[in-house]
Amino acid sequence: MQKFMLKLIDGKQLAQKRREEIKRTVEQLKAKGIVPGLAVVLVGEDAASQIYVRNKEKACEEVGFYSEVYRLPESTSQEELLQLIKRLNHDEKIHGLLVQLPVPAHIDEKAVIHAIDARKDVDGFLPENLGSLLIGEPAFEPCTPKGCIDLIKQTGIEITGKKAVVVGRSNIVGKPVAMMLLRENATVTICHSKTKNLKEELLTADIVVAAVGKSNFITGDMIKDGAVVIDVGMNRLENGKLTGDVDQASLEGRDCWLTPVPGGVGPMTITMLMQNTLESATR
Ligand code: NDP
Secondary structure, three states, X not given: OOOOOOEEOOXXXXXXXXXXXXXXXXXXHHHOOOOOEEEEEEEOOOHHHHHHHHHHHHHHHHHOOEEEEXXXXXXXXXXXXHHHHHHHHOOOOOOEEXXXXXXXXXXXXXXXXXXOOHHHOOOOOOHHHHHHHHHOOOOOOOHHHHHHHHHHHHOOOOOOOOEEEEEOOOOOOHHHHHHHHHHOOXXXXXXXXXXXXXXXXXXXXXXXXXXXXXXXXEOHHHOOOOOEEEEOOOEEOOOOOEEOOEOHHHHOOOOOEEOOOOOOHHHHHHHHHHHHHHHHHHO
């Protein structure tokens, strides 16, 4: 049997390229007196959230954005948080605004997200933006799905007419990425925990997007030759190692494309946040 080489899609490299493009556009905007601004609000001490927020802050510095980061104590009341959001909604220096999730248990996450002005919802989490995506109107697209589409396009494989299977139906990854694949003219199937014949579905897929949250859940025997596999999963093992939803080892030697974890979808997510903030500033 002919031996192939699994082709890895380098998310780190693509993210770097996109950030350089953003940086150049920011320089042009600055010459016109516009500085894209992003505000990030973090409530509490969650360790992972602190890293994400720091990475967003660093990305802003890198592309030349103005940024404000609010690190609020765990004891912050919902009312105090809503007041801050209201103020940032009206702040002209701020074009993008997000609250790092999860928020502490005493705060209603939905109320917080809904308080954000849809025109500054650069995470693309608000019903206004998700609804616009559904009906094909301009919207802030959620960052991770937006990064997935960019990564698929990097392979040079035409999405139109392809069979795509998305595993996972969350509002932040599975559903929006399925909508975007549909917009790109793929024939899309969405699978989830109640799907009866997951392997059969996957074996029909030219494009697979895995957003399950289970380490090495999808294995090579579920993937057909030539498929493009986008692994959104970010699973932290007990030994601290980060793994995806796809078992990369079982795809070695196969004629497929795969985004590695780490170094695939992850680096694209924050870059797409920068992209959305830039779009907001230029609107
Ligand atoms: P959720 O937990 O919200 O959704 C997981 C989905 O997987 C659900 O729709 C669930 O189905 C489905 N699922 C669970 N078990 C099975 C199964 N046995 N068979 C088929 N489907 C199953 O997760 P998210 O969408 O928020 O995140 C998914 C993964 O992506 C996580 O690892 C997360 O850390 C990662 N992630 C990575 C990002 C990045 O920047 N790289 C950004 C966001 C997320 P059901 O709806 O029926 O319960």
